[in-house]
Amino acid sequence: MRKELDIDPFVTHTFKGLEKVNEAIDALHSGDCLRAVVHINEYKIAGEAPSFKQVGNVKVNGGFIK
Numbered sequence: 001m002r003k004e005l006d007i008d009p010f011v012t013h014t015f016k017g018l019e020k021v022n023e024a025i026d027a028l029h030s031g032d033c034l035r036a037v038v039h040i041n042e043y044k045i046a047g048e049a050p051s052f053k054q055v056g057n058v059k060v061n062g063g064f065i066k
Helices: 018-030
Strands: 014-017 036-037 059-061 064-065
Touching: 014 018, 018 036
Parallel strands: 014 036
Antiparallel strands: 059 064
């Protein structure tokens, strides 16, 4: 995420693994949980992060294609 909005204070439950999705849904439905995050898999970049170069900026329908 781009960290444009700090949502960490609103996350009340964290679950690890895809098999915990139903537990997260149950916690949300019960009212015990405001926001739940399910970490499906750890994401790691092998080696160095790729670098990108912006070659254009076109305005389209109120937004931009970069």
